[in-house]
Amino acid sequence: MAAAAIGVLDTSHLNGGQKLAVKYYTVAIVLFVAQVLFGILAGLQFLYPDFLYGVLDFNVNRMVHINAMVVWMLMGFIGSVYWLLEDEAGTPVVGLKLGEIIFYVLTGAVAVVVLVYLFVQVGPGNDMTRWFINEGREYIEAPRWADIGIVVAVLTFFFNVVATVMKGRATGITGVLIADLLALFGLYLAGMFYTTNVSIDQYWWWWVIHLWVEATWEVLVGVIMAWALMTVLGTRRVVVQTWLYIEVALMFGSGILGLGHHYFWIGTPDYWFWIGGFFSALEPIPLVAMVVHAVYDSGAHKMRNSNHPTLGWVIAHAFGNFFGAGVWGFMHTLPQVNLYTHGTQWTTSHGHLAFFGAYATINIAMFYVAAQKLRGNVWMGAGIAGAWRWKWALFLLNAGMLTMTVALLASGYEQSFIERAIEGATWSGYFAGQSHPWFVQGMQWRMWGGWVMLLGLALLLWDLFTIGAGETRKAYSPSEDEAARTAA
Amino acid sequence: MSAAPWWASENAWKKIAIWVTGLSLVVLIFLTFDSMQQITAGGKRVPDYSVINQRIDYRFDDVRKYQVPVIGPEAPLFGKKVSAEEAEALVAHGKKTFQGRNCINCHTILGNGAYYAPDLTKAWLDPAWGAEAARESLMIEFLKNPDQNARTFGTGRKMAHLRVTDEEAKALVAYLKWVSSIDTNGFPYNFKTIQQGG
Numbered sequence: 090m091a092a093a094a095i096g097v098l099d100t101s102h103l104n105g106g107q108k109l110a111v112k113y114y115t116v117a118i119v120l121f122v123a124q125v126l127f128g129i130l131a132g133l134q135f136l137y138p139d140f141l142y143g144v145l146d147f148n149v150n151r152m153v154h155i156n157a158m159v160v161w162m163l164m165g166f167i168g169s170v171y172w173l174l175e176d177e178a179g180t181p182v183v184g185l186k187l188g189e190i191i192f193y194v195l196t197g198a199v200a201v202v203v204l205v206y207l208f209v210q211v212g213p214g215n216d217m218t219r220w221f222i223n224e225g226r227e228y229i230e231a232p233r234w235a236d237i238g239i240v241v242a243v244l245t246f247f248f249n250v251v252a253t254v255m256k257g258r259a260t261g262i263t264g265v266l267i268a269d270l271l272a273l274f275g276l277y278l279a280g281m282f283y284t285t286n287v288s289i290d291q292y293w294w295w296w297v298i299h300l301w302v303e304a305t306w307e308v309l310v311g312v313i314m315a316w317a318l319m320t321v322l323g324t325r326r327v328v329v330q331t332w333l334y335i336e337v338a339l340m341f342g343s344g345i346l347g348l349g350h351h352y353f354w355i356g357t358p359d360y361w362f363w364i365g366g367f368f369s370a371l372e373p374i375p376l377v378a379m380v381v382h383a384v385y386d387s388g389a390h391k392m393r394n395s396n397h398p399t400l401g402w403v404i405a406h407a408f409g410n411f412f413g414a415g416v417w418g419f420m421h422t423l424p425q426v427n428l429y430t431h432g433t434q435w436t437t438s439h440g441h442l443a444f445f446g447a448y449a450t451i452n453i454a455m456f457y458v459a460a461q462k463l464r465g466n467v468w469m470g471a472g473i474a475g476a477w478r479w480k481w482a483l484f485l486l487n488a489g490m491l492t493m494t495v496a497l498l499a500s501g502y503e504q505s506f507i508e509r510a511i512e513g514a515t516w517s518g519y520f521a522g523q524s525h526p527w528f529v530q531g532m533q534w535r536m537w538g539g540w541v542m543l544l545g546l547a548l549l550l551w552d553l554f555t556i557g558a559g560e561t562r563k564a565y566s567p568s569e570d571e572a573a574r575t576a577a
Numbered sequence: 578m579s580a581a582p583w584w585a586s587e588n589a590w591k592k593i594a595i596w597v598t599g600l601s602l603v604v605l606i607f608l609t610f611d612s613m614q615q616i617t618a619g620g621k622r623v624p625d626y627s628v629i630n631q632r633i634d635y636r637f638d639d640v641r642k643y644q645v646p647v648i649g650p651e652a653p654l655f656g657k658k659v660s661a662e663e664a665e666a667l668v669a670h671g672k673k674t675f676q677g678r679n680c681i682n683c684h685t686i687l688g689n690g691a692y693y694a695p696d697l698t699k700a701w702l703d704p705a706w707g708a709e710a711a712r713e714s715l716m717i718e719f720l721k722n723p724d725q726n727a728r729t730f731g732t733g734r735k736m737a738h739l740r741v742t743d744e745e746a747k748a749l750v751a752y753l754k755w756v757s758s759i760d761t762n763g764f765p766y767n768f769k770t771i772q773q774g775g
């Protein structure tokens with residue numbers, strides 16, 4: 090097979106798993122764009138409530154917004170696992186054809202689900218609605234038929250991973266990966282049943298949501314980070330694997346019982362005040378450790394790396410995760426505070442910075458890894474043509490998100506004080522908060538942040554498709570550099 | 578290269594990770610069994626569905642220092658006392674309607690959901706319904722035609738018209754009445770309730 094020239098976009102530069110990864114990344118990017126567009130529609134409805142009223146009501150826009158997010162992030166993760174699998178296991182992906190078929194099945198299913206959300210929207214209060222239209226539970230709205238499809242797809246993916254590792258080489262990274270994927274997918278089952286009892290419903294719903302984002306997803310991105318630091322910076326395997334185990338210990342040690350911070354007010358007993366408050370307060374510790382790890386390693390390698398945009402987004406990930414999840418999460422995690430902030434724009438502020446900072450960033454970092462390899466491992470260091478694009482995309486997306494977060498925080502404080510503390514969360518109390526000028530100003534500033542993000546996203550897309558075009562230098566290689574320096 | 582100290586050893590951290598995870602899981606599973614027992618409908622924290630036959634209030638408790646649900650004398654929903662099975666079927670229909678109409682992506686309930694509309698945990702007790710006697714019919718009317726019965730308190734933010742049927746509206750009211758009886762450890766705090774029982 091003749092390899093294409095450096096700088097030319099061509100999948101012949103990639104191994105089998107990486108080709109499939111690029112397909113996953115492509116769908117992920119499409120859904121990312123959809124997420125932002127529907128977020129903007131929902132955000133506008135706070136300011137102009139008649140906008141699309143009766144056509145695309147707020148609940149529809151919001152559902153598409155957050156579902157597109159969950160799916161694009163998971164597709165990005167699956168792509169990243171396919172991306173690194175062959176390198177890590179030292180053997181081609183086993184059962185790749187099947188993985189390929191499943192990719193198309195999954196993508197088709199997602200398209201059908203979204204079309205039904207948009208054109209059917211809601212259904213009567215019976216079991217058929219839950220099976221074929223909408224389950225009506227936040228984040229996991231996908232109807233039951235799709236749930237089952239997802240489980241089948243995910244089992245195939247899991248088979249690809251396990252079979253490949255068993256045939257090839259087992260490493261610390263793949264060991265953690267397999268255990269974590271098993272937990273991640275197993276947890277999805279906790280959301281696949283109906284109960285009339287809303288307390289029991291929410292109890293298990295949080296197993297999916299919390300134990301995903303504050304335990305299994307964190308460890309999954311830990312795996313991806315470990316691999317990225319090895320390849321982009323050249324950090325030694327023993328270093329990243331030791332860090333990975335430390336992160337698993339700290340993340341699971343705090344995050345599993347930290348689940349209790351969602352059990353303060355849903356009917357569950359009050360011992361969760363202590364358990365949830367205490368363990369969730371420890372959750373920022375592993376996130377600090379991750380920042381230390383990324384920053385220390387970058388320094389130890391004097392910032393010499395093979396892919397500047399990727400390293401930029403890896404650092405954005407480390408800080409975004411720490412601030413969005415660690416700091417913003419900690420601020421409202423004690424029951425003494427959460428009593429007033431629970432379910433306000435405060436929560437939205439945290440949710441946005443955490444999901445973006447922890448999970449959008451690392452996916453974007455991997456998109457750049459793919460962009461580099463798709464052009465034959467092209468140079469992506471200093472002096473590439475049009476470098477302003479990736480720098481401005483990085484800046485605008487992060488600045489837009491920060492603007493949104495701070496605006497929502499201001500609205501959230503105002504809502505907590507007026508609606509909650511003073512008015513006591515009645516119907517009229519709710520609107521006393523919502524109509525206060527300080528609340529409305531926060532909603533306006535959130536939109537400015539959103540527009541800036543949209544601009545940054547457009548730039549990001551343009552950059553991903555063009556970066557490295559016409560470049561003829563080969564990428565800097567940390568390992569060759571290391572060898573040359575020790576020889577000298 | 579000399580051997581790394583234990584705290585920098587890959588193997589030691591691997592073992593620590595496994596133990597910490599295992600222990601946390603054991604504790605979580607134990608607490609889950611206990612919590613499930615305490616929140617099964619019919620217990621003290623989450624009353625049986627037939628509680629819709631009674632008056633429900635939300636009053637300050639001097640020991641716990643926040644409001645707790647108080648189950649009062651008989652006050653059947655829609656003036657008709659129902660059996661335990663009928664109550665459960667009615668509330669279940671309400672819950673399924675709540676899910677099928679995607680209420681959760683505008684409202685919160687028990688504080689979880691979306692923030693475009695009021696929390697519904699104590700909607701049954703909301704003073705905005707006015708008089709106790711008018712409450713049931715006002716709620717049904719509102720749920721069926723939220724655009725024509727909009728209040729919005731000057732914001733113009735109306736609830737979507739979801740084509741809720743008569744049966745579904747009744748079921749939703751039953752569901753919301755039952756939800757208001759759940760002991761939520763004082764959430765929402767400082768809620769002002771509708772005047773009940775003259």
Ligand code: HEM
Pocket residue numbers: 227302303350351369370372373410413414415417418419420421422423427430431432433436439440441443444447688689690
């Ligand atoms: C990357 C990790 C994290 C992500 C993506 C994330 C995301 C979210 C989201 C989206 C919600 C709202 C859920 C809903 O719709 O009801 C939420 C709620 C919450 N998060 Fe996080 N979170 C993360 C980590 C953390 C951490 C580390 C803490 C604590 C230290 C924390 C504390 C909380 C609390 C207390 C709530 C409940 C808010 C309420 O009462 O309304 N989160 N999180």
Ligand code: HEM
Pocket residue numbers: 124125128129130131132133151154155158436437438440441444445449535536538539540542543690691692693
């Ligand atoms: C670009 C502009 C964006 C706008 C205007 C926007 C707007 C919104 C709005 C209006 C909601 C509903 C909040 C509510 O119920 O009151 C929402 C929810 C949410 N959005 Fe966005 N969004 C944007 C981008 C993003 C991005 C990039 C992410 C993550 C990567 C994200 C993650 C979320 C999450 C997790 C929720 C649920 C929050 C919760 O329940 O607390 N959004 N967004």
Ligand SMILES: [Fe+2]
Pocket residue numbers: 299303347348350351
């Ligand atoms: Fe959580």
